[in-house]
Amino acid sequence: MTVTGRASGGSRPFAGTGRLLRLALRLDRLALALWLLTFVVLAAGVAAALDEYYPLEADRAQFAERARLTPAVLALTGPAVGLERAGGLLAWRIGALCVVLAGLMSIFTLVRHTRVEEETGRLDLVRSTPVGRLAPPAAALLVTAGANAALALALAATLVASGLPAGGSLVFGAAVGAGGLFFAAVAAVTAQLFTSARAAKAMATLLLGLAFLLRAIGDASNPTGAGLSWASPIGWAQRTGAFVHVRWWLFGLLFAAAGALLAVAFVLLVRRDVGSGVLAARLGRERASPRLASVSALGARLHRGGLATWTAGYAVAGAALGAVAHSVADLVSDNPAVRDMLARFGGGTQLVDAYLVAMFNLFGLAAAGYAVAAVWRIRAEEVAGRAEPLLATATGRTRFAASHLWFAFAGPALPLMAVGLATGITHGLRTGDVAGQTGRLLAAALVLLAGVWVFAGLATAAVGLAPRGFLAVWVALVACLLIGQLGPTLRLSQWIMDLSPYTHLPRLPGGESTPTPLVALPAVAVALTAAGLVGLRRRDLQPS
Amino acid sequence: MPDAIALRGLRKSFGQTVALDGLDLTVATGEVHGFLGPNGAGKSTAIRILLGLLRADGGEARLLGGDPWRDAVALHRRLAYVPGDVVLWPTLSGGEVIDLLSRLRGGLDRRRRDELLERFALDPRRRAGTYSKGNRQKVALVAALAADAELLVLDEPTAGLDPLMDSVFRDCVREVALAGRTVLLSSHVLSEVEALCDRVTIIRSGVAVESGTLRDLRHLRRTVVAAELAGPPGARFTPPPGVHDLAVEPSPDGADGVLLTCEVDQPGLAGLLRALADLDVRALTTRPPTLEELFLRHYDASPNGQARPAPAR
Numbered sequence: 001m002t003v004t005g006r007a008s009g010g011s012r013p014f015a016g017t018g019r020l021l022r023l024a025l026r027l028d029r030l031a032l033a034l035w036l037l038t039f040v041v042l043a044a045g046v047a048a049a050l051d052e053y054y055p056l057e058a059d060r061a062q063f064a065e066r067a068r069l070t071p072a073v074l075a076l077t078g079p080a081v082g083l084e085r086a087g088g089l090l091a092w093r094i095g096a097l098c099v100v101l102a103g104l105m106s107i108f109t110l111v112r113h114t115r116v117e118e119e120t121g122r123l124d125l126v127r128s129t130p131v132g133r134l135a136p137p138a139a140a141l142l143v144t145a146g147a148n149a150a151l152a153l154a155l156a157a158t159l160v161a162s163g164l165p166a167g168g169s170l171v172f173g174a175a176v177g178a179g180g181l182f183f184a185a186v187a188a189v190t191a192q193l194f195t196s197a198r199a200a201k202a203m204a205t206l207l208l209g210l211a212f213l214l215r216a217i218g219d220a221s222n223p224t225g226a227g228l229s230w231a232s233p234i235g236w237a238q239r240t241g242a243f244v245h246v247r248w249w250l251f252g253l254l255f256a257a258a259g260a261l262l263a264v265a266f267v268l269l270v271r272r273d274v275g276s277g278v279l280a281a282r283l284g285r286e287r288a289s290p291r292l293a294s295v296s297a298l299g300a301r302l303h304r305g306g307l308a309t310w311t312a313g314y315a316v317a318g319a320a321l322g323a324v325a326h327s328v329a330d331l332v333s334d335n336p337a338v339r340d341m342l343a344r345f346g347g348g349t350q351l352v353d354a355y356l357v358a359m360f361n362l363f364g365l366a367a368a369g370y371a372v373a374a375v376w377r378i379r380a381e382e383v384a385g386r387a388e389p390l391l392a393t394a395t396g397r398t399r400f401a402a403s404h405l406w407f408a409f410a411g412p413a414l415p416l417m418a419v420g421l422a423t424g425i426t427h428g429l430r431t432g433d434v435a436g437q438t439g440r441l442l443a444a445a446l447v448l449l450a451g452v453w454v455f456a457g458l459a460t461a462a463v464g465l466a467p468r469g470f471l472a473v474w475v476a477l478v479a480c481l482l483i484g485q486l487g488p489t490l491r492l493s494q495w496i497m498d499l500s501p502y503t504h505l506p507r508l509p510g511g512e513s514t515p516t517p518l519v520a521l522p523a524v525a526v527a528l529t530a531a532g533l534v535g536l537r538r539r540d541l542q543p544s
Numbered sequence: 545m546p547d548a549i550a551l552r553g554l555r556k557s558f559g560q561t562v563a564l565d566g567l568d569l570t571v572a573t574g575e576v577h578g579f580l581g582p583n584g585a586g587k588s589t590a591i592r593i594l595l596g597l598l599r600a601d602g603g604e605a606r607l608l609g610g611d612p613w614r615d616a617v618a619l620h621r622r623l624a625y626v627p628g629d630v631v632l633w634p635t636l637s638g639g640e641v642i643d644l645l646s647r648l649r650g651g652l653d654r655r656r657r658d659e660l661l662e663r664f665a666l667d668p669r670r671r672a673g674t675y676s677k678g679n680r681q682k683v684a685l686v687a688a689l690a691a692d693a694e695l696l697v698l699d700e701p702t703a704g705l706d707p708l709m710d711s712v713f714r715d716c717v718r719e720v721a722l723a724g725r726t727v728l729l730s731s732h733v734l735s736e737v738e739a740l741c742d743r744v745t746i747i748r749s750g751v752a753v754e755s756g757t758l759r760d761l762r763h764l765r766r767t768v769v770a771a772e773l774a775g776p777p778g779a780r781f782t783p784p785p786g787v788h789d790l791a792v793e794p795s796p797d798g799a800d801g802v803l804l805t806c807e808v809d810q811p812g813l814a815g816l817l818r819a820l821a822d823l824d825v826r827a828l829t830t831r832p833p834t835l836e837e838l839f840l841r842h843y844d845a846s847p848n849g850q851a852r853p854a855p856a857r
Contacts, residue, residue, distance in 0.1 A: 195673070283670060284640060286668050288644055292640060292644050294647075384631050385631040386631050388597060389627060389645060391595070393620050393645060393649040394621040394648060394649055395617065395648050540598045540599055
């Protein structure tokens with residue numbers, strides 16, 4: 001046998017990139033397809049809605065006039081430029097949201113193929129085969145960049161199919177893709193800094209949030225956008241001017257910034273050892289605190305950070321919602337079609353309340369997402385092999401499951417309370433009735449728990465009875481989201497609407513409150529949970 | 545005193561795959577019992593049934609006088625377990641994991657914990673996510689050994705340990721045995737089991753193929769002999785009784801000599817050495833057979849279902 005080590009090692013740092021890229025695509029094909037589908041559904045849905053409610057240039061011009069005078073709305077969307085054109089209005093409405101979503105997709109994908117591989121030790125295995133030193137990061141970057149390119153094309157195709165001009169559609173798609181690529185580069189750097197994938201993702205996501213905040217403040221202070229917005233890469237992507245006046249140089253700026261970050265990541269990468277980070281991991285406690293003495297204490301330890309983040313996020317979002325709710329009602333008050341749609345959403349006659357009902361419904365669905373993820377931890381611990389040493393101690397399966405179920409059922413109350421209180425306070429400040437608004441919005445938020453519990457129960461049933469079919473729970477949640485969001489616009493038949501537990505909830509604030517669903521939905525949740533726990537006690541532990 | 549572990553005709557299948565096909569295993573109270581078998585033989589499945597993590601399809605299982613499935617929680621207060629593949633919570637420190645697992649079992653001896661940390665040279669402050677495989681294994685070992693458990697169930701506990709830590713582990717198991725506690729040690733390393741265990745059960749394809757004391761299993765303890773000769777042994781060389789699988793091949797290093805290999809039972813060893821003394825031996829190595837060789841020779845475990853006789857000349 002001839003020794004060929006020299007040829008396959010240092011002199012060909014990218015050897016094997018193609019094979020690793022195919023592996024990454026194989027591993028991610030479902031996740032990336034779902035991401036793309038999310039963008040397509042979002043863009044098509046909003047385009048259809050805007051077409052229905054603002055069909056004429058005059059409608060849009062009137063809307064634009066009001067939007068320019070509403071800083072709180074501009075903070076959530078972007079600069080009010082070119083809104084009288086159909087494409088401009090759509091780009092304004094979903095542009096920032098799309099860049100944030102593309103950023104999240106890029107961060108998760110890039111970290112999954114870099115730091116996660118390294119943390120789990122799979123990279124050692126890959127690097128022991130004849131692949132070049134730079135092949136794994138190159139494949140990770142290529143798959144993320146490819147996802148953003150596919151996203152750009154899918155968005156553009158969706159907009160063209162919705163009847164918008166092809167040129168503007170392509171520019172819009174490219175802007176979102178370029179924004180996503182920028183945050184892939186951010187994640188490439190954070191993946192070098194931290195040894196834990198969780199920390200790398202958290203830091204990159206924090207920077208994404210900061211970029212959104214900068215442009216929110218900038219856009220709110222000046223309707224055509226200036227100042228701080230120019231410090232935010234999300235602001236750059238929004239200002240590329242799809243459908244209005246294209247600024248090509250901003251694409252150059254985005255790509256140059258991404259390139260600079262990738263260069264930094266490269267320098268950090270080649271200077272460190274596999275498995276290490278630029279920032280050393282902090283040491284932990286030598287002994288467990290006396291409180292860490294039960295499986296529920298462990299559950300609290302595992303869930304508390306996530307729950308605190310959700311609660312803080314809900315408080316910020318609630319404060320923003322309360323600040324804009326009044327203006328949003330004003331903004332659409334002349335448009336009968338929108339009034340009609342919101343009334344169907346909210347079921348009430350008060351436009352502000354109807355808007356709040358629609359938004360709270362979203363918070364309720366997202367809280368159900370938290371609950372489903374919390375229940376999934378039962379299964380995740382089982383799959384990871386961490387449930388086994390716990391269950392080999394004097395810990396029964398019900399108590400082990402309860403350590404997570406406690407957070408799935410009671411946990412969502414915290415973010416929901418936060419959103420109710422925060423919305424109540426800011427909305428109350430604008431309407432001059434803090435005590436009254438806080439009370440009714442807190443009640444409106446807590447009523448949503450009934451819907452959250454049904455999903456927590458469904459997830460528990462899945463873990464106990466059909467652990468390999470857990471994905472169906474997420475599908476059900478997305479289906480309920482679509483039913484709730486598109487149902488009133490598409491005028492779906494009532495039996496489809498009734499499939500979602502959220503359809504049955506009282507439409508608070510403002511709507512009538514009946515006790516029946518508030519008894520029936522928790523009863524369903526309890527029955528599902530009990531069935532799941534019985535299943536979990538009876539079945540084998542299945543690590544896969 | 546009742547047996548610590550008694551499995552009779554235990555069966556378990558996963559879909560089409562039969563993992564246990566009527567397994568018998570008896571571990572007497574106070575003994576160190578080796579549970580030996582190649583990868584995939586069903587060792588971990590049997591242990592998971594003993595821990596109440598899996599439910600047996602058939603047969604009988606008793607653990608510390610109770611039913612491992614029904615009485616799992618009560619029984620687990622009296623045992624400690626080290627899994628073969630230790631996975632920990634990445635954000636907890638090693639010390640926190642040790643304390644948590646011990647408390648869940650019902651308390652720990654702090655002095656013993658600190659002493660074990662020292663002996664295994666483990667830094668308890670590091671977060672579990674930054675530990676190597678061997679260090680994660682040490683965390684589970686310290687948590688189990690610091691516990692005051694009647695029974696230790698150890699599933700291939702030394703897979704990630706270096707030789708130094710391996711010897712620390714052996715000392716610890718000997719101390720546990722002296723204290724009168726029961727140990728079930730699953731392994732695929734024959735020498736480890738030989739060094740530690742009073743009795744051994746050998747499992748293959750979900751069935752126990754041998755069970756007894758090490759003396760009972762003496763017939764397994766052949767010696768593998770390889771002798772490098774200057775030339776072919778010729779007609780004068782007649783292999784004495786007790787020699788098996790004799791093979792003579794051209795020397796693998798390309799020299800003009802030949803390589804003679806065989807296995808020999810303990811009673812035949814002296815005779816073989818005498819026979820070799822008459823030949824022009826350039827080099828001689830002897831070693832105990834590996835577990836894989838044992839299985840190939842004795843239990844017909846080669847992939848095609850046939851023992852593979854070495855080509856003899």
